Amino acid sequence: MPILTAANLTKIYGSQRGVQHEALHQFHLAVGKGEFIGIMGPSGSGKTTLLNLLSTIDSPTSGTVTIDQTTVTNLSRNKLAAFRRKETGFIFQDYNLLETLTIGENIMLPLTLNKWKVNEMKERLQLVTEQLGIAELVDKRIFEVSGGQLQRAAIARAIIHEPTVIYADEPTGNLDSKASRQVMEALQFLHQEKKTTTIMVTHDPFAASFCGRVIFIKDGKLFNEIHKGDNRQRFFQDILNVQSILGGNTDDFQTVRF
Numbered sequence: 001m002p003i004l005t006a007a008n009l010t011k012i013y014g015s016q017r018g019v020q021h022e023a024l025h026q027f028h029l030a031v032g033k034g035e036f037i038g039i040m041g042p043s044g045s046g047k048t049t050l051l052n053l054l055s056t057i058d059s060p061t062s063g064t065v066t067i068d069q070t071t072v073t074n075l076s077r078n079k080l081a082a083f084r085r086k087e088t089g090f091i092f093q094d095y096n097l098l099e100t101l102t103i104g105e106n107i108m109l110p111l112t113l114n115k116w117k118v119n120e121m122k123e124r125l126q127l128v129t130e131q132l133g134i135a136e137l138v139d140k141r142i143f144e145v146s147g148g149q150l151q152r153a154a155i156a157r158a159i160i161h162e163p164t165v166i167y168a169d170e171p172t173g174n175l176d177s178k179a180s181r182q183v184m185e186a187l188q189f190l191h192q193e194k195k196t197t198t199i200m201v202t203h204d205p206f207a208a209s210f211c212g213r214v215i216f217i218k219d220g221k222l223f224n225e226i227h228k229g230d231n232r233q234r235f236f237q238d239i240l241n242v243q244s245i246l247g248g249n250t251d252d253f254q255t256v257r258f
């Protein structure tokens, strides 16, 4: 049974009186528990719109999103906020870490918001930072560490409360190739060892090659989907092939880094 189901998702931006734009058209998606799924497509195809709807950040014009048997599109504002705090984790391109806090305090934020006890927070902090190879950074400020380390801290923050689903929007968008690899290996580790369910939007075929399945969107509709199998390099080539059929901005095609 899927952990997340999107049914008939349509998103129309714009006011009743102004110009309207249909960014997503009757979209269906079922994500299995523990799946690591990538969302790709040309600029403006509706990737972030889809991620925002799947993650409860935004609500659809019509259609439903169900996460672990809760139809989130039916929840009141307060219940939705509580659901989001407990059941979702987010990783953004620009990390979204707070400058006034240490790395450790940033990572513990979801536990603070969920009112955990201090000693339990510290135990969990140690566990996740060790898993992600950033345990020695917890007392540092965010301007003292590298982009790759910041993104691994953001991943730690996303997983520390063991949410049902993690959503990542271009997590390697600001990183060089070495840091991108480390971040994707961290996400892969969580997927393989912790069975974390992750949904990631990316332009980067290298990042996408770490996923188990990649769906491609064009003009707000599903264009294609491909599965990894047991060879990441072949999957990377498959991703490039679909991208070349799909078209889009040349910016969307990045250098091969194998």
Ligand SMILES: Nc1ncnc2c1ncn2[C@@H]1O[C@H](COP(=O)(O)OP(=O)(O)OP(=O)(O)O)[C@@H](O)[C@H]1O
Pocket: 013, 014, 021, 022, 023, 041, 042, 043, 044, 045, 046, 047, 048, 049, 050
């Ligand atoms: N808040 C909004 N109001 C109006 N139109 C919007 C809004 N957000 C997105 N759009 C439009 O909806 C379409 C899909 O946008 P979306 O950001 O989902 O695409 P994307 O595939 O994530 O693009 P990119 O790869 O460039 O980030 C685009 O045409 C965009 O201009």
